[in-house]
Each structure stands twice: as C-alpha cells, then as structure tokens.
Amino acid sequence: MDSNTSRAKRTPLQPLRSAGRQRVEELLAAASDLMAERGYEATTMAEIAARAGAKIGSLYRFFPNKEAVADALVQRHIAILEDEYAALAKRAATLSPEALADILIELLVTLHPRVKSLSALMEARTDKMEIRDRARGHAVAGIAAALRVCTPGLDEALAKDIAAVVLNTMKVLRGMLANDAPTTSGAPDELRRMNRLYLSDRLAPFRRGSDSATDGKTR
Incomplete structure (x- = not known):
C-alpha cells in the first residue's frame, strides 16, 4: 500500500506537549515549502521529514499519510486567513478608505509566504473546488467585514461586491x-x-464622520 496516498484508519495525533506541537509546526512548514516548490504529487513523506530535520517515524507518528498532512495544511491555511481578516476588521474603524486600500492591496502579498502551498493543494486534490471556494469565501467575507467596519453605512451585498473586486486586485x-x-x-x-481611488470613490457616499479616521492619509 502506498503510504503517500492511502488513507490510514487512524486519525492524525494531536500533540499535548509543547515539544510535540513545535515538531508538528516544523513538519507542516516543511511540507508547505516542498509542496509549493514541487507540487503535491511530487512531494514524498520522506522528503517532508528530511526537510524538517526529523526522522520519518516522527512524521508518521503525527500523520498517517500525505493526505493527512495536506488536510492539516488546508486547515492551517484557512485559519491563518480567518485570523488575518479578523484582525484587519478590528483595525478598520480607525482607518480611512485610502489607508484600508493600502493595507488590503498588500495583504495577499504578505500572507502568501504563510499559505504558499494552498495553490498546490487546490490543484492536486479531488476536493480542490471546495477548498478554493472556502478560501475565496473567507477572503471575500473578511474584506467585506473590514469595509463595513470602516464604512458602517455600507450595504452587506455591495460590500461583498467591492470585496471581490479588491481581492482580484490583490491577486x-x-x-x-x-x-x-x-x-x-x-x-x-x-x-x-x-x-485607493476605487475604494475612496465607492465608500465616500456611505462614510459617517470620515474626518475622524486617525491614520493612513492618502499619500
């Protein structure tokens, strides 16, 4: 049975100690790097262990096969996206539309190193459309939430339309x-x-107390 592709009966081990959690992070980081470089199919469990500086048995202790590694990476990447957009929404109330535009346009660039294998995972997996829809859905919802915090009068449906445009600009x-x-x-x-010009133009009619934005004036 091919250990790289078969689904073992046991589920991935959830480490309880800090050393185990650190090892899992190292293994996932190595897997992410390799899959981004070589693709999902070409990456082997042995290469993941070697890149992480771990014994192959340590990798199999936490992940029964490569598919389990991929599942963990997808969950990890989605969680990173959720956390970043949630943090942005908290800041958005103090931002001008122009400042928010600058942060958004750079966000995907700064996030990419942390979720670098997501594209490779989406291309290789049979559930790639589900993964892609989840990732895009989180991104659009996160951007829309930040837009509505920045501009409380903005309609939810319009916020999502604007968010989709901004997401494509980020890409x-x-x-x-x-x-x-x-x-x-x-x-x-x-x-x-x-x-900047796009967001300023689209958000201006809905802004309340726009002069109260405390940072990020147009450059």
Whole structure:
C-alpha cells in the first residue's frame, strides 16, 4: 500500500506537549515549502521529514499519510486567513478608505509566504473546488467585514461586491511582484493608486464622520 496516498484508519495525533506541537509546526512548514516548490504529487513523506530535520517515524507518528498532512495544511491555511481578516476588521474603524486600500492591496502579498502551498493543494486534490471556494469565501467575507467596519453605512451585498473586486486586485499585485503577470517597474505603484481611488470613490457616499479616521492619509 502506498503510504503517500492511502488513507490510514487512524486519525492524525494531536500533540499535548509543547515539544510535540513545535515538531508538528516544523513538519507542516516543511511540507508547505516542498509542496509549493514541487507540487503535491511530487512531494514524498520522506522528503517532508528530511526537510524538517526529523526522522520519518516522527512524521508518521503525527500523520498517517500525505493526505493527512495536506488536510492539516488546508486547515492551517484557512485559519491563518480567518485570523488575518479578523484582525484587519478590528483595525478598520480607525482607518480611512485610502489607508484600508493600502493595507488590503498588500495583504495577499504578505500572507502568501504563510499559505504558499494552498495553490498546490487546490490543484492536486479531488476536493480542490471546495477548498478554493472556502478560501475565496473567507477572503471575500473578511474584506467585506473590514469595509463595513470602516464604512458602517455600507450595504452587506455591495460590500461583498467591492470585496471581490479588491481581492482580484490583490491577486494581480501579487502576480506582478512575482513576475507572473505582465508588469513594468512602476505598474505595482499604479495598481496601488488605482485601488485607493476605487475604494475612496465607492465608500465616500456611505462614510459617517470620515474626518475622524486617525491614520493612513492618502499619500
């Protein structure tokens, strides 16, 4: 039986001690790096253990197979997205639309190193559409929540529409910076400016007490 692809009967072990939790983090970080570099199918359990500086038995102690590793990574990535967008929503009340635009446009770039294997996992797994929908759903909901905190009068449906536009702009910026999208040296700054103008224009009619925003004036 192929240990990389078969589903074992036992579930992943949840470590109780800090040393065990640290080992799991190291193993997942190694798996994320490898899957981002080589893809899910090409990554083996032996390579994950080697990259983490662990014995193969230590990896199997926590994860019965590669699919269990992938499941844990998906859950981890989704949790990171939820935490980041929740933190942003808490800050949004003190931000101007322009400042919020700057933070949002950079967020996917700064998040990417922490969720780098998510794209590889989505491409390889049979439930990739479910994973993609979950990730996108969390992103749109998180951005929309921040927009509504920044602009309390904003309708929920419109907030989600604006959030979807902003999310795609975030993806374009990441593609530009990674040279995966057509770009020039000044294009990323132009995209940032476009995002500021867009959010400022769309949120202005709904702003209450916009002069009270305490940081992030337009550059």
